[in-house]
Amino acid sequence: METDDSSLRVLSLAQHHALSYLTNLDRAPVGATVDVQTLRHRLNKPLADSRLPPEQVITELVKDVEGGLLGSAGGRFFGWVIGGSLPAALAADWLTASWDQNAALYATAPAAAVVEEVAGLWLKDILSLPAHASFALVTGCQMAHATCLAAARHALLSERDWDVEKRGLYGAPPIRILSSAQLHGSFERAVRLLGLGRDQVISLASDAHDRLEPAALQKALEDDPSAPTIVLLQAGEINIGAFDDFESLIPLAKRYGAWVHLDGAFGLWAAASPRYRHLMKGAEAADSWATDGHKWLNVPFDCGYAFIAHADAHRASMTHRAAYITHHDDARDEMDWNPEWSRRSRGFSTYAALRELGRDGVADLIERCCRHAHSLVMGIGSLPGAEVLWEPTINQGLVRFLDPSTEQDHDRRTDEVIAAIVAAGEAFFGGTTWRGKRAMRVSVCSWQTSPEDVRRSINSVARVLGVEPPNS
Numbered sequence: 001m002e003t004d005d006s007s008l009r010v011l012s013l014a015q016h017h018a019l020s021y022l023t024n025l026d027r028a029p030v031g032a033t034v035d036v037q038t039l040r041h042r043l044n045k046p047l048a049d050s051r052l053p054p055e056q057v058i059t060e061l062v063k064d065v066e067g068g069l070l071g072s073a074g075g076r077f078f079g080w081v082i083g084g085s086l087p088a089a090l091a092a093d094w095l096t097a098s099w100d101q102n103a104a105l106y107a108t109a110p111a112a113a114v115v116e117e118v119a120g121l122w123l124k125d126i127l128s129l130p131a132h133a134s135f136a137l138v139t140g141c142q143m144a145h146a147t148c149l150a151a152a153r154h155a156l157l158s159e160r161d162w163d164v165e166k167r168g169l170y171g172a173p174p175i176r177i178l179s180s181a182q183l184h185g186s187f188e189r190a191v192r193l194l195g196l197g198r199d200q201v202i203s204l205a206s207d208a209h210d211r212l213e214p215a216a217l218q219k220a221l222e223d224d225p226s227a228p229t230i231v232l233l234q235a236g237e238i239n240i241g242a243f244d245d246f247e248s249l250i251p252l253a254k255r256y257g258a259w260v261h262l263d264g265a266f267g268l269w270a271a272a273s274p275r276y277r278h279l280m281k282g283a284e285a286a287d288s289w290a291t292d293g294h295k296w297l298n299v300p301f302d303c304g305y306a307f308i309a310h311a312d313a314h315r316a317s318m319t320h321r322a323a324y325i326t327h328h329d330d331a332r333d334e335m336d337w338n339p340e341w342s343r344r345s346r347g348f349s350t351y352a353a354l355r356e357l358g359r360d361g362v363a364d365l366i367e368r369c370c371r372h373a374h375s376l377v378m379g380i381g382s383l384p385g386a387e388v389l390w391e392p393t394i395n396q397g398l399v400r401f402l403d404p405s406t407e408q409d410h411d412r413r414t415d416e417v418i419a420a421i422v423a424a425g426e427a428f429f430g431g432t433t434w435r436g437k438r439a440m441r442v443s444v445c446s447w448q449t450s451p452e453d454v455r456r457s458i459n460s461v462a463r464v465l466g467v468e469p470p471n472s
């Protein structure tokens with residue numbers, strides 16, 4: 001790269017803007033303050049014929065996106081399930097971009113390959129997954145699902161003498177997928193991408209805690225005992241954070257030769273906390289596990305992890321050999337395990353996050369988020385005009401807002417209050433429909449969230465409801 005003054009100057013400029021953004025986060029509105037027309041009007045400039053000085057590009061970019069960035073890097077963002085970025089993880093991400101390594105192979109990025117190898121070992125350790133499991137660092141949990149399902153498809157069909165990598169799915173025995181109704185849309189998208197077909201997903205009954213009923217699974221397995229089968233289980237479902245009963249469900253599925261896959265996008269991290277580890281009891285017996293780094297571990301986007309108990313099936317579904325590629329026998333080539341070819345060396349930020357926190361730090365992060373989620377839900381839920389729908393067992397809970405006049409209008413009222421809270425700018429929440437009722441989701445997964453953030457957020461909700469802030 002040319003290292004003339006201007007190319008280095010623009011990096012300092014970007015660093016300056018990044019630091020001032022992060023420093024101001026605590027004072028800035030958490031939601032967006034401009035609309036889509038404004039953003040388009042500012043950003044949709046005519047594509048220029050001539051070049052621009054890099055500093056001008058960056059200065060204008062920073063100006064034009066203002067008000068269009070959500071404060072998810074800060075401590076009062078409780079929408080969806082979105083973590084922040086730990087300091088060392090963010091710094092490592094800056095270096096990742098600067099180092100610009102192509103982490104396809106050991107040969108194209110030697111240090112990145114070894115960092116990923118080590119990160120994989122640490123992740124299996126901290127998540128209590130089998131040491132022999134293979135893994136892949138992918139863009140997010142959805143691609144982790146796709147990676148795990150590709151291995152599952154290989155294993156289930158090769159047991160039936162069908163080489164799916166060679167022959168495809170045309171004429172192959174259909175693979176059925178058994179799941180509770182709580183399945184996340186990202187899993188369904190992975191099913192679609194792999195050609196397994198949405199119609200193969202059979203939705204089974206859940207209990208009062210949104211956990212898959214063992215009796216329902218037993219019956220579905222018995223209905224067609226020899227069909228190639230994937231059983232999807234949840235470790236932390238998105239509305240109430242439900243965990244399936246792995247200890248009874250996994251051995252049951254295994255008796256029928258099913259492949260058990262766990263969606264633990266955030267919930268898998270319960271295993272890292274002595275306090276919440278019991279929720280994951282029995283989960284190590286699954287065949288594959290998908291989780292995220294960019295949610296609860298607080299590494300920057302995009303970062304998810306796939307783990308697979310059957311390394312051979314995993315490798316067979318992904319590996320590729322070509323004459324111009326250099327392979328190292330004693331190094332780990334990411335391409336043997338990853339769906340992508342050229343890729344970002346996303347291992348650096350995971351490595352940095354785990355080093356920054358250590359075992360105790362990860363446990364503390366998980367437990368802190370759960371504590372704050374509980375205080376938020378119970379604090380908001382005890383305000384006049386609010387109601388707790390789900391008291392968090394981990395970091396997810398639900399509240400709703402009651403219409404003072406008509407019983408029927410709670411749904412509308414709930415959506416109105418959520419919009420008003422977001423507009424007030426102190427805190428950010430999203431909505432959902434749960435058991436037929438509109439609800440406000442409370443999800444805490446940021447290392448930044450502090451007791452002060454919880455206090456400010458409850459007070460802001462109180463002001464929106466027109467009641468006395470309880471914590472002033």
Ligand SMILES: *Cc1c(COP(=O)(O)O)cnc(C)c1O
Binds near residue numbers: 141
């Ligand atoms: C977020 C989430 C996903 C999808 O993860 P991405 O990283 O966005 O692909 C899947 N399952 C659950 C339970 C989630 O919360």
